[in-house]
Amino acid sequence: MNIGIDAGGTLIKVACLKHGSLEFKKFPISQLEYVASWICGFDTAKICITGGKAALLKSSLNQEAAEIVEFEATCNGVRYLLAKNAISEDKFILTNVGTGTSIHHVDNSRQQRIGGTGVGGGTIMGLSQLLTGITDYEAIVALAVKGLRDRIDLKVSHIYAGAEPPIPGDLTASNFGNILPLVSTDQLTKEELLASVTGLVGETVATVSVLAAGQCGVSSIIFIGSSFIGNDLLKEVVQNYTKLRGALPLFIENGEYCGAIGALLYY
Ligand code: ADP
Structure with missing residues (x-):
């Protein structure tokens, strides 16, 4: 064996x-x-x-x-x-979203680590605990999927309200940037907070990966790591944001x- x-x-x-x-x-x-x-x-x-x-x-x-x-x-x-x-992908960006995030350029049999970000699955765990007191991974994932991000995150379309934005209005202008107008943050539910934490991590990971893809002249990005286990919301954020920014996201079964x-x- x-x-x-x-x-x-x-x-x-x-x-x-x-x-x-x-x-x-x-x-x-x-x-x-x-x-x-x-x-x-x-x-x-x-x-x-x-x-x-x-x-x-x-x-x-x-x-x-x-x-x-x-x-x-x-x-x-x-x-x-x-x-x-x-x-049959042989040239791609490989983004491993573990506790932190590591980004590699894979070209046939060669691989080079080209960077990373400290924003990863550990950030989901840490910020979720700070904001809601919840420490159990499954509980965080189950609540996050039920939350809306509109009251917490500021979109480009919020800023350009009524005008035509020069970039897609669905892009997040500022993660957690929409909280200020709220009378009290006590109004925010755990679901909303956890959805926004997931959004912050997913969008950061997708954005740095898309920039890496541009730098390396490839269009496919393969996302792996345990942060995607049972976390369809994170997958969806990463997938949509990667596509919105012009690259092709791929997930492989058992990638973790x-x-x-x-x-x-x-x-
Ligand atoms: P590492 O190799 O650094 O341990 P992983 O790829 O295993 O990284 O990813 C760790 C992340 O996976 C955690 O930060 C968390 O977001 C997520 N995760 C998935 N399942 C669990 C679990 N059962 N307990 C804790 N974290 C989990």
């Missing part, structure tokens, strides 16, 4: 290849010791680890494990999933496991 592990800032993603079939599991990073003892049960497995917490996890194992650089693993995992899904798959492919 081959096991690939991507130990990130928030989640540990595991890909196992057994008798030709691929299985996936994820654990919160707080369960690192548990994951180490679970892995120790597979004493004959070939193990490769990647991610920011790879060295820490490796030090908790009592068997041999290889370690590879996260960006290389992620890109190899993306290529594997593209081939498996018969998607690219790092773990890339680690698994090491052997």
Whole structure:
């Protein structure tokens, strides 16, 4: 059996290849010791680890494990999933929306990390907690999808009210920029606040990715990362905003496991 592990800032993603079939599991990073003892049960497995917490996890194992650089693993995992899904993209921007966001230019077999932003899934968790007190991921996602952003976010069309704007009126002029006219922010619901947090993150991630695509002369952007797990609102914001800004967004099934798959492919 081959096991690939991507130990990130928030989640540990595991890909196992057994008798030709691929299985996936994820654990919160707080369960690192548990994951180490679970892995120790597979004493004959070939193990490769990647991610920011790879060295820490490796030090908790009592068997041999290889370690590879996260960006290389992620890109190899993306290529594997593209081939498996018969998607023929070979030049694209790869945006990994994890705890933070990392942006890569992939051109056939070459990949280069071209930047990133600290705005990512961790921002959704942190700002949501600050604004609503909610810390559970599923609860945040479930409430955000029910919220409207009109009373919190300022659109270009709000500013140009009655006049023709020089850029699409649906673009956000200022995330959270519409709050000032409100009599009291107590009026805002948790749903509205969480929808606006999701909007801020999705639009930032889409915008930096589209700029990166322009800089690299490509039009397709592949979005991966656990921030999209069960989060259709984030997907929708990213998808619409990427299209609105002239690029082609793509999401791949199990994209959050690219790092773990890339680690698994090491052997
Ligand atoms: P990393 O590799 O940095 O751990 P991930 O790609 O795993 O990053 O993405 C982490 C993000 O995924 C979190 O910040 C959160 O937005 C989202 N997420 C998805 N599922 C969960 C979960 N069960 N618990 C916490 N965060 C989750």
